[in-house]
Amino acid sequence: xxxxxxxxxxxxxxxxxxxxxxxxxxxxxxxxxxxxxxxxxxxxxxxxxxxxxxxxxxxxxxxxxxxxxxxxxxxxxxxxxxxxxxxxxxxxxxxxxxxxxxxxxxxxxxxxxxxxxxxxxxxxxxxxxxxxxxxxxxxxxxxxxxxxxxxxxxxxxxxxxxxxxxxxxxxxxxxxxxxxxxxxxxxxxxxxxxxxxxxxxxxxxxxxxxxxxxxxxxxxxxxxxxxxxxxxxxxxxxxxxxxxxxxxxxxxxxxxxxxxxxxxxxxxxxxxxxxxxxxxxxxxxxxxxxxxxxxxxxxxxxxxxxxxxxxxxxxxxxxxx
Numbered sequence: 001x002x003x004x005x006x007x008x009x010x011x012x013x014x015x016x017x018x019x020x021x022x023x024x025x026x027x028x029x030x031x032x033x034x035x036x037x038x039x040x041x042x043x044x045x046x047x048x049x050x051x052x053x054x055x056x057x058x059x060x061x062x063x064x065x066x067x068x069x070x071x072x073x074x075x076x077x078x079x080x081x082x083x084x085x086x087x088x089x090x091x092x093x094x095x096x097x098x099x100x101x102x103x104x105x106x107x108x109x110x111x112x113x114x115x116x117x118x119x120x121x122x123x124x125x126x127x128x129x130x131x132x133x134x135x136x137x138x139x140x141x142x143x144x145x146x147x148x149x150x151x152x153x154x155x156x157x158x159x160x161x162x163x164x165x166x167x168x169x170x171x172x173x174x175x176x177x178x179x180x181x182x183x184x185x186x187x188x189x190x191x192x193x194x195x196x197x198x199x200x201x202x203x204x205x206x207x208x209x210x211x212x213x214x215x216x217x218x219x220x221x222x223x224x225x226x227x228x229x230x231x232x233x234x235x236x237x238x239x240x241x242x243x244x245x246x247x248x249x250x251x252x253x254x255x256x257x258x259x260x261x262x263x264x265x266x267x268x269x270x271x272x273x274x275x276x277x278x279x280x281x282x283x284x285x286x287x288x289x290x291x292x293x294x295x296x297x298x299x300x301x302x303x304x305x306x307x308x309x310x311x312x313x314x315x316x317x318x319x320x321x
Contacts, residue, residue: 028071036136041185062184122188137176168236178288204293205235215268246276261285
């Protein structure tokens with residue numbers, strides 16, 4: 001089933017940049033760590049057009065470059081931009097690292113403070129708990145989130161990740177697509193912003209299992225999310241057997257494309273062969289929204305440390321990009 005889903009999704013235009021991407025490089029607190037965001041993408045605009053030379057180098061680098069950054073004096077600074085180009089060599093290929101002079105973009109070869117960037121950066125720490133072959137969706141032991149305002153760090157937040165709190169690899173990859181641009185740029189978000197994507201009255205797979213008898217007896221309409229396959233609704237899971245429910249469409253519903261994630265308004269019917277979902281309405285789920293929730297209730301708070309805030313000079317806080 002999973003292979004069928006992956007096969008179908010590979011032909012979706014939304015997944016053309018779905019391969020895991022090479023991270024940026026960040027030196028912080030005396031350590032070199034992978035930066036799971038692309039702050040340089042925020043620099044491109046009408047006044048600073050994206051160079052035509054920054055094209056895809058490999059499937060793992062759609063944005064066409066890898067930036068090296070540093071946090072010094074609570075300021076995000078760009079040190080270097082490189083392209084890892086693949087060139088023919090005899091009967092094989094070789095990688096050649098080409099440095100793009102900062103002078104060409106910023107008028108100086110000195111380190112450049114990222115005053116154009118405001119947002120959240122995600123820094124990965126520790127070993128990988130769950131590798132995901134999409135963007136920067138792989139889950140590490142710990143994430144360090146840096147909240148940036150005009151290039152200055154205004155807060156830090158650490159999140160320790162646990163396998164028990166993760167949704168499936170398929171769902172992690174699906175959500176990551178909502179943060180990707182056409183050239184592979186990715187913006188990091190805070191954990192609580194991700195939780196916004198899980199809000200709503202739709203039931204998770206766990207809730208459906210717990211409430212099957214009640215829903216079958218009451219014949220109450222409810223919403224549920226999953227991946228549509230002919231005759232089945234598939235729920236991505238982290239472990240265990242593939243979870244599907246028999247899934248029928250009412251006469252008024254047009255069947256969606258197999259392999260797409262959907263939100264369906266359903267009733268639950270008990271039959272001799274087991275419970276079946278009958279959908280009276282279907283809408284395609286946009287990339288970035290959650291397909292599944294780990295717990296029936298979202299009252300469980302993420303494992304967050306208190307933010308560490310930094311006092312900024314009045315001149316810094318008043319600066320503009």
